[in-house]
Amino acid sequence: MDLPGRETDSMNYDVLVVGSGIGGMESALKLGDMGYKVLLVEKEASIGGKMILLSKVFPTLDCASCISTPKMAAAAHHPNVDLMVYSEVEEIDRNGKGTFNVKVRKKPTYVNPSLCTGCRQCETACNVAVPDQFNANLAARRAAYIAFPQAVPKKAVIEKEGSSPCTFTCPAGIKAHGYVALTRSGKYDEAFNLVLGETPLVGSLGRACYAPCEGECTRDMVEGAVPVRRIKRFIADRYYQGHREPVYSAVEKTKVHKVAVVGSGPAGLTAAYQLALKGYEVKIFEAQPLPGGMLRTALPSFRLPKAVVDRDISNVTALGVVIETGVRVEKISQLREEGFDAVFMATGTNKDVTLGVKGENLEGVRGSLDFLRSVNLGVEPSLKGKIVVVAGGGNVAVDSARAAVRLGAQRVIIQYRRGREDMPAHRWEVEAALGEGVDLQPFCAPVEFTGKNGRLAGVKSVRMQPGEPDSSGRRKPVPVKGSEFTTPADLVITAVGLTPSTGDFEKELKLNGNGTFAVNTETLQTPVPYIFAGGDAVTGPSMIVKAVGQGKRAAYFIDRFLSGESLDGADYDRRLGPVAGEAVLGRQESLSRLEPVAEKEIPLEESKAGFSEVELILSEEEARYSAGRCLDCGVCSECSQCAASCPANAVDLGMREEKRELEVGSVIVSTGFKLFPADAKPQYGYGKYKNVITGMQMDRLLAPTRPFNTILRPGDGKVPDSIAYILCTGSRDKTVGNPLCSRVCCMYSIKQNQLIMGSLPMADVTVYYIDIRAFSKGYEEFYNQAGGMGANFVKGRVARIDEQESGNLVLTYEDIDGGGVIQKAEHDMVVLSVGILPNTDPFGLFTGEELEQDDFAYVKETDEDVSPGKTSIDGVFVAGTASGAKDIPDTILHAGAAAAQAAAYVERIRRGK
Amino acid sequence: MNGEVRDLREVIREELLMKDVILGAVKDGPRTVPEIASAIGRPSHEVLIWVMGLRRYGHLSETGEMTDEGYYRYGASAGEGS
Numbered sequence: 001m002d003l004p005g006r007e008t009d010s011m012n013y014d015v016l017v018v019g020s021g022i023g024g025m026e027s028a029l030k031l032g033d034m035g036y037k038v039l040l041v042e043k044e045a046s047i048g049g050k051m052i053l054l055s056k057v058f059p060t061l062d063c064a065s066c067i068s069t070p071k072m073a074a075a076a077h078h079p080n081v082d083l084m085v086y087s088e089v090e091e092i093d094r095n096g097k098g099t100f101n102v103k104v105r106k107k108p109t110y111v112n113p114s115l116c117t118g119c120r121q122c123e124t125a126c127n128v129a130v131p132d133q134f135n136a137n138l139a140a141r142r143a144a145y146i147a148f149p150q151a152v153p154k155k156a157v158i159e160k161e162g163s164s165p166c167t168f169t170c171p172a173g174i175k176a177h178g179y180v181a182l183t184r185s186g187k188y189d190e191a192f193n194l195v196l197g198e199t200p201l202v203g204s205l206g207r208a209c210y211a212p213c214e215g216e217c218t219r220d221m222v223e224g225a226v227p228v229r230r231i232k233r234f235i236a237d238r239y240y241q242g243h244r245e246p247v248y249s250a251v252e253k254t255k256v257h258k259v260a261v262v263g264s265g266p267a268g269l270t271a272a273y274q275l276a277l278k279g280y281e282v283k284i285f286e287a288q289p290l291p292g293g294m295l296r297t298a299l300p301s302f303r304l305p306k307a308v309v310d311r312d313i314s315n316v317t318a319l320g321v322v323i324e325t326g327v328r329v330e331k332i333s334q335l336r337e338e339g340f341d342a343v344f345m346a347t348g349t350n351k352d353v354t355l356g357v358k359g360e361n362l363e364g365v366r367g368s369l370d371f372l373r374s375v376n377l378g379v380e381p382s383l384k385g386k387i388v389v390v391a392g393g394g395n396v397a398v399d400s401a402r403a404a405v406r407l408g409a410q411r412v413i414i415q416y417r418r419g420r421e422d423m424p425a426h427r428w429e430v431e432a433a434l435g436e437g438v439d440l441q442p443f444c445a446p447v448e449f450t451g452k453n454g455r456l457a458g459v460k461s462v463r464m465q466p467g468e469p470d471s472s473g474r475r476k477p478v479p480v481k482g483s484e485f486t487t488p489a490d491l492v493i494t495a496v497g498l499t500p501s502t503g504d505f506e507k508e509l510k511l512n513g514n515g516t517f518a519v520n521t522e523t524l525q526t527p528v529p530y531i532f533a534g535g536d537a538v539t540g541p542s543m544i545v546k547a548v549g550q551g552k553r554a555a556y557f558i559d560r561f562l563s564g565e566s567l568d569g570a571d572y573d574r575r576l577g578p579v580a581g582e583a584v585l586g587r588q589e590s591l592s593r594l595e596p597v598a599e600k601e602i603p604l605e606e607s608k609a610g611f612s613e614v615e616l617i618l619s620e621e622e623a624r625y626s627a628g629r630c631l632d633c634g635v636c637s638e639c640s641q642c643a644a645s646c647p648a649n650a651v652d653l654g655m656r657e658e659k660r661e662l663e664v665g666s667v668i669v670s671t672g673f674k675l676f677p678a679d680a681k682p683q684y685g686y687g688k689y690k691n692v693i694t695g696m697q698m699d700r701l702l703a704p705t706r707p708f709n710t711i712l713r714p715g716d717g718k719v720p721d722s723i724a725y726i727l728c729t730g731s732r733d734k735t736v737g738n739p740l741c742s743r744v745c746c747m748y749s750i751k752q753n754q755l756i757m758g759s760l761p762m763a764d765v766t767v768y769y770i771d772i773r774a775f776s777k778g779y780e781e782f783y784n785q786a787g788g789m790g791a792n793f794v795k796g797r798v799a800r801i802d803e804q805e806s807g808n809l810v811l812t813y814e815d816i817d818g819g820g821v822i823q824k825a826e827h828d829m830v831v832l833s834v835g836i837l838p839n840t841d842p843f844g845l846f847t848g849e850e851l852e853q854d855d856f857a858y859v860k861e862t863d864e865d866v867s868p869g870k871t872s873i874d875g876v877f878v879a880g881t882a883s884g885a886k887d888i889p890d891t892i893l894h895a896g897a898a899a900a901q902a903a904a905y906v907e908r909i910r911r912g913k
Numbered sequence: 914m915n916g917e918v919r920d921l922r923e924v925i926r927e928e929l930l931m932k933d934v935i936l937g938a939v940k941d942g943p944r945t946v947p948e949i950a951s952a953i954g955r956p957s958h959e960v961l962i963w964v965m966g967l968r969r970y971g972h973l974s975e976t977g978e979m980t981d982e983g984y985y986r987y988g989a990s991a992g993e994g995s
Contacts, residue, residue, distance in 0.1 A: 124970055129928040131921055140925040140966035185929040588920040628930035688918055690958040708965055709975045709985060716957035717946030717964070719983040 013039040013082070014906045015899075016102055016664040018089050018842065021049020022068065022888060023880025024670035025075045026895035027902070032080035034903055039664065040075060041104060042085045046151035048072050049672055053134060053148065055702035057888055058751040059782035065150055065704065072152040086157060090659075092667055093847045098875060098909040102662045108655040110158035110636070111144075115650035118146060118154035122642035122651060127181040128632050130159065132707065136697040138714065139707035143635050144642045149705050158642065158651070161579050164634035166213035166228055168578035171549035172270075174198045174205075176213040176228045177630065181637035183231050184627035192239040194639060195232060199548045200273045200315035201266055203240060203308040204295050206233030207615065209545045210426060218581035218631050224596035226629050227618070234623040240311050250320030254279030257562045260340035261285070262329045265293020266544045267535025268346035269316050270551030271558070276319035278559050283340075284321060287328040289377075293348050294536075295544070297373040298396065300403045301611045306376070330504045332531055342558045345505070345517060345526075345533035346551065349541045353497035355391060359449030360494070364456030368392070368400045368495035375403045384408035387488055389459045391415050391446050392495030393423035398430060400493045401438045405608055412438045413487065417445040417464050417477045428599070436608050443477065447484065449492055458488045498541045509533070516540055523557040523567040524550065532558055574654055576634075584633045594629045597622045665909055666902040669851070669859055669871070670879040670895065673836040676730030676738065684726065684832055689803040690715035692830045695725075695748055702755045711759055713829045715807040720763060720829040723756060724811055725749045726798050727769040731835030740856055742835030743885040746772050749833045750783055753791040766792040766827065768813055776887065796823070801830060836885050849873045858884045869898035875909070877901045924959050928966040931955070935963055936972065936989055943976040943988030 017028045020042035028040045040047065051057075052072065054064035075081055084104060091103040111122070126142035134141070134148045144158045162168075164177035174195055182191035195202045209229050217225035259275050261268045264286040272282045290296050292309045317323060329335065335343050352367025354360055368390075374380040380403075388404040390397050393416035404412045414433070416423055420442045423430055434440060441461075448460040463483035466475035500515045509526050510518040517533035519526050524534045534550030536542055557567050585591065600616040601607065607614050618626065636653075643651035678686035678694050686692045691713045693701075701711045713720045727749060731742040746769070753765045772793070774780040787793060798813040799822075808828045815823045838857040845851070852872035854860040859878040863870050869877040879898035880891040931953075938944060938952040946964055950957040964987050967973040974990035 127929055129925050129966060131925050137921055138965070139962060139969060140928050142970075181929075186933055588922050590920045590923075592919055592923060624930060628927060632926060690918065707969065709968065712961070712985075714958055714961055716950075717961045717984055719979055719985075721983065 011099055011665050012662040013037045013664045015039075015666045015668060015902045016041065016089070016092075016100070016662070017668045017670055017879075018845070019049070019670040019672055019882070020047035020075065020083075020085075021670060021672045021880065022051045022071065023672070023882075023891045023895040024049070024668070025071045026892050027668045027670060027879045027899040028075055028081045029071065029078060030896055030899035031903060032078040034899075036080060036903060036906060038081045039662065040081055040083050041087050041089050042083065043088045044147060045086045045109065045155070045157040046072075046147040046153070047075060047083060047085060048150070048152065050696075051888060052150060053696075053700065053703065055699050055704075055755060056751060058747040059778040061751065061754065063704075069150050069152070072150070076152045083153070085153065089845055091847055092845050092876075094849055094873060094875065095663075100664050100667055100875065102664055102667075104660045104662065106658040106660065108160070108657050109155070110160060110651060110653050110655045111156045112650045112652050112655075113153060113155045115648045116155045117648050117650075118156065119647065120146060120156070121645040121647060122156050122158070125641040125645035127185045127187070127639050127641060128635060128637050130632075130635065135707040136694065136700045138697055138700060143632075143637070156650070158636050158653075160576070160634055160636035161583075162576045162634050163578050164632070164637065165216035165218060165578045165581065166226075167634070167638060168575055169212050169216040171212070171543065171546040172198055172552060173549060173573065173575065174545070175638045175640075177632070177634060177637040178639035179235060180226060180228060180231055180627045180630045181632070182639050182641070183235060183623055184630065186624065187641075188235050188238050190639070190641060191235040195235070196315065198552065199266075199270045201269060201295070201312045201544070201548060202232065202315075203236040203312050204266070204304055205229070205545060205548070206236040207308065207613075208295070208299050208304045210543050212543070212545070216578070218584045218633050219629055221581050221585065222591060223593045227596060227626050230599075230618050231623055231627055234618045234620075236308075237617050238620075240308075246315055246318035248318055250318070251276055251279060253281050253320070255281075255562065257281075257341040258283070258339055259342045259344065259558060259562075260335045261344045261346060262332075262335075263293060263346035263348055263535070263537070264291035264313075264323055264325075265346060265348045265535060266295060266547040267348075267537075267551040267554070268293065268344065269313065270548045271344045271346065271534070271555045272321045273316045273319065274552055274555030275558060276316070276321045278555070280559075280562070282321045284323040285327045285329050286323060286325045289326050291323045291325055297376050298369060298399070300372060300375060300399050302402065302406065302607070302614045303399065305613050332505060332508050332528075336530065341530065342562055343531045344554050344558060345509070345531060345537060346535040346547075346554075347500060347502065347537045349498035349500045349536040351499050351501045352494060353499050355446065355494050355496055357446055357448055359451060359456070362449050362451040362456045363454055364451070364490060365449050365492045365494065368396045368493050369498065371400055371493050372396070372403060375407070380407060382408050383491065385410050386490035388412045388491045388493065389415060389446070389487060389489045390493045390495055392497075393418065393425060394495060394497075395425045395429060396498070397493075397495035398425040398433050400495050402433050402436060404491070404493070405436050405438060406611055409491075413441055414438055415441045415444040415446060415459075415461055417443065418474075419443060419466070422474065432601075432614070435604060445477070445479070446492070450486070456489060456492060458486045459492055460484060460486045498536070500537045500540075502537065514540060520567075522572070523570075524554045525557060525561070525567060529561065532561075579633045581633070584631050594625075596629070597626050665875070665906040667876045668869075668879050668898050668902050669842045669876065669882050670898075671839045671842045671882045673881040673885065674839050676736070676834040676837055678729060678832045678834050680736050681729055681832070683800045684729065684798070684830070685801045685803060685809075686832060689801065689809060689830075691720075691803075691807050691809060691828060692801065692832065695745065695752065695831055695833045698752050698831045699748070702752060702759070711756065713807070718807075718828065719760065722764045722766070722827040722829070724809070724825070724827040724830045725753070725765070725767040725833055726811075726830065727767065727833045729832040729834045730837075732770070738835060738837060740835075740885065741773060743773070744887050745833040745835055746774065747779055747782065747887065749831070750786045750791070752831070753786045754789055757789045757791065764792065765790070766794055766825070768794050768796055768798050768811070770795070770797060776889070836881065839882060842882065846873065846876070851876065854884070856884075858882065867901070868894060869901045875905050877905075918958070921962075924962055925966070928963045931963045932967060932972060935960070935967060939973070939988050943986035945980060945984035945986050947984065949987070
């Protein structure tokens, strides 16, 4: 928005109007008509306030929309009125000139309003349902929504409170919440494609990812995390069953540059995939006979079947990426000479760290990678009858032990120098190994491998005990003197760490002390500009999903490099901060326990007998149930279906909030009122009895844009026959701290009585009241008209409501006109005519000078009798119900007065008086 | 009346999970809210919320006249969201 400048002063606007209900709109329009420049700020996505949500107005029974919408359209199109919707005034400070410095926060709508046509396609495609505040929470809307059919502006908004913790924590930026939400909706292919947009390794990650997302899942604070990884496996397996090959073909090479990727592990494959999608010609060089890196060679097939790896890799090759296997790149510059414009080094950590103990070079002592590689290539001989000792406590050690079990070893021992709880391997993998009969020996460390004729015969080990804490804070294990013991062994597998094999490149690239490539950690660029490096070759041994993230990052910056764009300040990761789990749980008053689906595996004997995949897939029912446990932490799941469905390309999930600082001449506070929370009168059962609703909810049921097809009771969808109204709920009631009459409850209830009797001619309406206040023009006649139509008015305070099995409600009340006896009456629906309360939000807006409250916490009018709208701050005026309960005509009158006051003030400061 | 009142946000969140279940329940013809509730084993007040959400997005619509007991029947529709 271009802020209008004025030739004669520095103000951006003459008047700021805070709040765009009927009062705010009226003030803005009057001032605009007078020629003043007005900024109208509204926190919701549409102007109109509460009035636009009403059915009709009293006593004329004019359509509320018919009255409101012309005002809304006029406010939106008035040449002197600018709107800022979905925006909040954060601070108002009166300055020495008598004008006001204002800070406004424009919340991101994630939809470009200039492109949005209001077609609601995004809303229909959205996969997150939330209560619809514009329908008094009677029904659902979507996270992507248009406030209501008459909204002005009629533009979609996407409700997003931040990143869901699962998505935020994923090193690869995979939108976990998104595919979980899609799975919940039964949109499995869309869920698969959402993951595929980030990485080709959907099936592999569905099995072998260590799922940091689950560690951050808010459900884990209740009864257990959503099984995000297993849901991913479900969608991958389901997709692959239906699509043996990718459905797409090679991408057109739109870029002139060629990229070489060295290494075909998770980082290399992901980088190649992303670069190919961007239109680059990409070739992967792999030293092993088959592609896949650690996925192929290190992870045993009982955890990750190689057919899954092959299918994942076909996602890459289908794009036209060529993988040349059995080729060891030893000189990067040669790739440059062969015409590659950029190189991504993703060579992983493909060398075992040695233990450094005597006898390590004996035949029968092997590194874990060497062992697992030959297992995965199917060339490892049977270990039947053999004793195998594995040294180490990480996942590779556990995988090696479990592989040895499957090769028929008579006994498999894991020796780890610390305690079981300190093992880097995941708890469930250790438990699985123990379940398969692996013998875990914690606090044991090999000190020598003994042998005969160059062949391993046994392992000499020493018992350990926790010593002093080391630099990491963990207690360093120290040997127990005299505790040595020997274990006969046919095979030792050392699994004490992995290291990169980067020696060939030390003349071309800078290496870190641990042999990893030195890179800019943001861009992954090495000191040689055209060479980038990532994955384990940079980070050291890590998670697959972290390597995937490195591959994605590398592709992004290689593209920028080849496009001639600066790599600095590229703002690669634009995710919003995570929503706190406590805040998510705080949205609900109660939360049902939904137990996680237990992990299921093939029978133990079958598992030990071969390399069949151990973990069983979730059934469709289990997957949807599990996805249904998601709490939608960020609200929007980032499933991107809104963007995919938008015909105008208006969805912009990268939009961020904007802060604006303005100078205005005067301020009108028109922030309206709040409704009394009906559950503060527990004897009426609101929130507990399904057929007790509020007056605002009934107004929504009566409105043409109602959430139901007609007036239905919420308990079971029955058209009610007998409806009771309880007036003065939360008004004139010192027990709830509100002694004031709300001035509108009698009349809106009588209005609803008449509308109900018009819509449901057979329905009985009974109004329980203390006295009817029909104080304004035409109100008494309106009241009498309702009686004439058949409304039954019973003078008496309702003491309590009890719910019957049928959902009907029995009211116990004092029948004042009947002699004060206690009576009971049964109705099938009760409407609580809730009163109105002050909105105290504006008091926090002002700095420097205090906006004073009256005795009831409304904005105080300091000179109400002769100067309506004037507040305690010179130049700040109040309009409508922000200063006290008013009906619509009084609100409009009051808003006009406030506009006149503001205009006079602006003229005064212009003249310097 | 059947079932405790769960937090509204929780019930509404399940609408997209329940969509196929409810559409399955009306596969052979329109049903009232209590009939759908009985068929799927969920409380009527929760089913009403889901039915009205699905109605809003075009998956369900009311059919015919109100029953003698005062209920409308809802059946699958080929609306915007279907």
